[in-house]
Amino acid sequence: MINRKCIIRLSRYKSALKRLKALGFVKVFSGNLADAAGVTSSQVRKDFSLFGITGNRRGGYNVDELIERIQEILGKNELQKVVLIGAGHIGNALLRYKGFETGGIKIMGAFDIDPEKVRSDGEVPVLPLEEFHEFVHKHSIRVGILAVPDVAAHHVSEIMIGAGITGILNFAPIQLRGAEGVIINNINLEVELENLIYFVNASEKTGKKG
Amino acid sequence: MINRKCIIRLSRYKSALKRLKALGFVKVFSGNLADAAGVTSSQVRKDFSLFGITGNRRGGYNVDELIERIQEILGKNELQKVVLIGAGHIGNALLRYKGFETGGIKIMGAFDIDPEKVRSDGEVPVLPLEEFHEFVHKHSIRVGILAVPDVAAHHVSEIMIGAGITGILNFAPIQLRGAEGVIINNINLEVELENLIYFVNASEKTGKKG
Numbered sequence: 138m139i140n141r142k143c144i145i146r147l148s149r150y151k152s153a154l155k156r157l158k159a160l161g162f163v164k165v166f167s168g169n170l171a172d173a174a175g176v177t178s179s180q181v182r183k184d185f186s187l188f189g190i191t192g193n194r195r196g197g198y199n200v201d202e203l204i205e206r207i208q209e210i211l212g213k214n215e216l217q218k219v220v221l222i223g224a225g226h227i228g229n230a231l232l233r234y235k236g237f238e239t240g241g242i243k244i245m246g247a248f249d250i251d252p253e254k255v256r257s258d259g260e261v262p263v264l265p266l267e268e269f270h271e272f273v274h275k276h277s278i279r280v281g282i283l284a285v286p287d288v289a290a291h292h293v294s295e296i297m298i299g300a301g302i303t304g305i306l307n308f309a310p311i312q313l314r315g316a317e318g319v320i321i322n323n324i325n326l327e328v329e330l331e332n333l334i335y336f337v338n339a340s341e342k343t344g345k346k347g
Numbered sequence: 348m349i350n351r352k353c354i355i356r357l358s359r360y361k362s363a364l365k366r367l368k369a370l371g372f373v374k375v376f377s378g379n380l381a382d383a384a385g386v387t388s389s390q391v392r393k394d395f396s397l398f399g400i401t402g403n404r405r406g407g408y409n410v411d412e413l414i415e416r417i418q419e420i421l422g423k424n425e426l427q428k429v430v431l432i433g434a435g436h437i438g439n440a441l442l443r444y445k446g447f448e449t450g451g452i453k454i455m456g457a458f459d460i461d462p463e464k465v466r467s468d469g470e471v472p473v474l475p476l477e478e479f480h481e482f483v484h485k486h487s488i489r490v491g492i493l494a495v496p497d498v499a500a501h502h503v504s505e506i507m508i509g510a511g512i513t514g515i516l517n518f519a520p521i522q523l524r525g526a527e528g529v530i531i532n533n534i535n536l537e538v539e540l541e542n543l544i545y546f547v548n549a550s551e552k553t554g555k556k557g
Contacts (some may be wrong), residue, residue, distance in 0.1 A: 138396065144545050149522055156497070156521075175522045211541060212548045217552065219540070228439035236520045236537035242544070279547050282540070287366070287496045297526040302380040304547035306540055310511045311366075312385045324505055324534065328358040328428070329423060329494070330516055333532045334452070335354050337489050337514035338422045 139187065144211070146184055149174040154200055155239070165198040208241070217242045220274055220302075222247040222293050223284035224263045227308050231282060232261050245276050250289075270300040280304040287311045290347045294321075349397065356394055359384040361417045364410055365449070374407040418451070427452045428486055430512075433494035434459040434473045436516050439449075441492060442471050452497055455486050473491070480510040488515040497521045504531075 153173030167181040174181070185192065188210050192198040221228055221235055226249045232247055247263045249255065256263050264272065272278075281302040285293050290309030297305060304320045307313045310328070315321040363383030367375055377391040384391070395402065398420050402408040429440055434457045441447075441459055457473045459465065466473050474482065482488075491512040495503050500519035507515060514530045517523050520538070525531040
């Protein structure tokens with residue numbers, strides 16, 4: 138079955154393959170990808186067989202072919218167009234994030250309610266929020282990144298869904314719920330860091346006991 | 348059993364409670380927190396009973412008491428001190444991220460190898476990487492955020508672990524593996540966005556078929 142975790146692993150394999158390719162490698166073995174993705178070799182082979190990717194255990198896989206095949210699966214042979222709402226600190230960092238472009242993802246436009254943040258001189262234009270609906274339709278965009286403060290997040294998510302966005306990557310520190318047919322992926326930086334701190338403290342306590 | 352998901356839910360409850368408190372609410376019901384965290388009411392009650400938190404189903408929970416109790420559990424009644432390595436776009440956005448401070452987390456210092464990024468005039472000083480080891484010891488810090496480019500990430504993680512850091516929140520787009528006793532939480536923005544795009548595309552195909 139193709140679930141979220143499986144697709145995340147494919148993304149990681151692809152990312153590792155691109156690094157290997159940049160270093161001049163032509164062949165890759167399931168063990169290399171297992172290392173890079175933090176899984177077992179047999180997991181890598183299981184994932185590949187799920188998508189009909191076959192290799193030669195001795196000869197390995199051809200790096201170029203494997204990248205192309207994974208990109209086909211991930212739907213990345215065409216450029217994936219996304220939009221961003223919220224051109225604050227996090228939003229601006231995402232606009233400059235190199236990883237998206239090398240992964241075939243392009244932020245086409247950013248939107249903000251603050252007129253002072255609007256500008257068209259950058260590589261990606263920052264436009265007034267009123268133009269969001271038209272822009273999304275014109276460029277047939279389905280995926281948006283939400284990076285606005287918590288109090289605005291719910292309202293802005295409704296604007297996005299109303300304009301036809303069906304996938305939202307949410308950086309606002311509240312748990313957004315999707316409407317029917319809308320996928321929301323919440324990234325809560327505070328919760329992630331808090332979680333890490335909890336387990337570091339917990340393991341220190343255990344360590345002291347032992 | 349207290350696992351990662353349970354602690355993440357506690358963080359979300361706490362975050363929702365602080366918002367309710369800011370709006371003047373005194374009492375809260377498991378259904379409110381269930382809404383905010385995207386779980387069922389019975390899950391909320393199960394989590395609370397796991398930590399010995401009791402409430403009155405009719406009268407609800409007292410917001411202030413509940414915040415204090417959850418903060419005790421999460422170890423947040425004292426300020427949690429963390430460091431950051433990598434003062435690029437993502438790193439700078441994290442330095443300015445309001446959510447950490449309101450959550451009782453304080454980035455004490457940031458570090459970079461680029462002398463041009465070093466500055467002591469900001470609220471959080473950006474120091475040369477050579478000073479990392481001494482700084483971490485002086486402030487007894489155990490948790491660090493890593494926001495350097497992919498090629499530097501592995502080397503920098505070794506510097507962090509060498510200085511006594513036992514929890515790393517990694518924003519570099521490679522999967523870092525922890526040493527013994529070190530917890531690594533990888534946040535890969537490209538993988539998250541790619542994943543969302545895959546499922547949006549997949550559901551569009553299904554929708555068209557149907």
